[in-house]
Amino acid sequence: MNKKREALFQFLSVLIAIAVALLVTFAIILCVSDEPVEALKTFITGPLSTKRRIGNVIEGMIPLIFTGLAACVMFQAKQFSLIGDGAFLVGALATAVLLLKFQLPAVPALFLGILIGGAVGGICAVIPGFLKAKWNANEFVVSMMFNSILEYFTVFILLNYIRDPGSGFVASYLIPENVKLPSFIAKTNVHTGLFIALFMVVLTTLFMYKTKWGYSIRMVGKNPRFSRYSGINTFAVVFSCQIIGGFIAGLGGSVELLGMYDRFQWQSTPGYGFDGMTVAILAANNPALVPVGALFLAYIRVGTDVMARATSVPNESVSIIQGIIMLLITASAFLSKTKHKMVIRSVRDEQKKIKEVA
């Protein structure tokens, strides 16, 4: 199959997966809801019904873009690490600690705060990344376990170093107002972190497709043995792609904290690392398409939230949709007949061309 057809096929399979997932969800809603029509309507149109909700969708996209990019970079090298989850959490924590413990002027504080989030996120990925690159230890299980350790570490720091006993719930002191990312659309929380996210999309796309390093990452994912024989340092690639993933996810944590929260208050991961994997799959691991995947996921998320508030259908339905989409998109063969037909067609076309030339 030529490249164009391959892309078309991939696009179609994503579309069909989404359609099937939504159909299954509709079927579930029909079964469990007393007012299924109302539930469906709020689910589909709810996110667009008010300006605030449209804002919610866009706000929801921002962290998903970061963790989606992180997952893309790691998936391209076939590294299935969940470290994005922990890196996001600890990245935000690092930002909070820096801003609360050191009095810095506003602009450098913002700059440093976000950067340290990324740096600490990258450091989080060192252990799983190194163990995988050096000894081929399963990065998935190690990152999973390490995330739990990072959660407890976060709780420890939050409770012992930055907790504000005066706040009514477990949370840090107030983050200085002047370092927060301001919202730029009235009546919503859509904050300037969106631009940082989009900037990272451009940067990651350029990195993956226009640099030698990015090429190596993609090559190792496609064929690790060939890469090794052709002189690519696979240790460095496997290690670095996870660090980069951790870095981007850490940035996302900082941006989310500074854009959406007054205090640091997470005692467990908000789960964006896993969501980022869904986004990456929706985007076919292409960083440039991550915003589209993030938009979709944020949309159904707000949709299920609105539906949960209006009807009796709990918003956990979103993880069912997410799971089904992941299952179907990764099941590349569920459209194998279509793919087969497309292959035949492309071969025929080529034969025709050859004949014409002859």
Add this chain to the structure above:
Amino acid sequence: MQQLFGIIFTTSFAYSILRVSTPLILAGMAAVVSERAGVANIAIEGMMLISALTGVVISAATQNCFVGVLAGVAGGMVVSLILAYFILQLKANNIMCGLAVNAIAKGGTVFVLYLLTGSKGASTALNSLTVPKVDIPLLKDIPVLGEIFSGQSILTYTAILLVAVMHVFIFRTRTGIRISAVGENEKAVGSVGVSVIKTRYTALIISGFFSGLAGVFLSMSYMSGFTANMTSGRGFIALAANSMGQNTPWGTLLAALVFGAADSAANYLQVLAVPAQFIQMIPYATTILGITLYSVFKVRKEKKIKMKMLGMQQ
């Protein structure tokens, strides 16, 4: 330090290790059989959750504990069948599929729990049953040993028994040996006329059976009732136990006991002056250490074999 030893060398500590390890042992067997067939089963965690809820709901509905356990196990097997279909027939990536199943299980169990009880946290509204604990005659009268091994849940004894069964199954039966062969070299097995896909289906369904039993133990014995996300990573720790146990039932049992000991130590050590969070990290840190050691040994072993083969060629 004295205090520490005072805690660790008690029979109640040993008793709790066995109790805490049971779900890890069962889930570990699920990992052994799937890993042997060459399919890392990431979905053990999700299957456990689904079985845990199914067991609770069915036992509450029928007021029969045994039926509840059976239903839970059946639930795990059905999910593993679906997973197997996606991985084997549709050729989907097993990690991604496993993650998807886990997501569906995590959200889906809360979804169903909420619809049934109106709570997103726990199934306290359901009058579910628990698997009884039994005293073993003779053994219970022996000091120390009796206190540790007697009075455990029936499922704990079942788990240990099943490890022995698995050992025989994997090393002594035709199907068991085929499963290992498929994992080692699927093409060789295929060339002698054994269906690779069928063998893997068998392995994954057995994996579902054990995941189901592990889940049922959590909600019907370890605790009485279902709570949201009650597996808390045990399905993944089981994968680690399996790799530390070198894909063997007894080895995995041993590794599961080590993790179980770390886990119950975490419960017991909370009296010490160390911040609770660091103690709670122990089981996870132990797991990472276990995987690392295993991986280092494996790499060394492979290197040795390679060197030997090179030596033979010369």
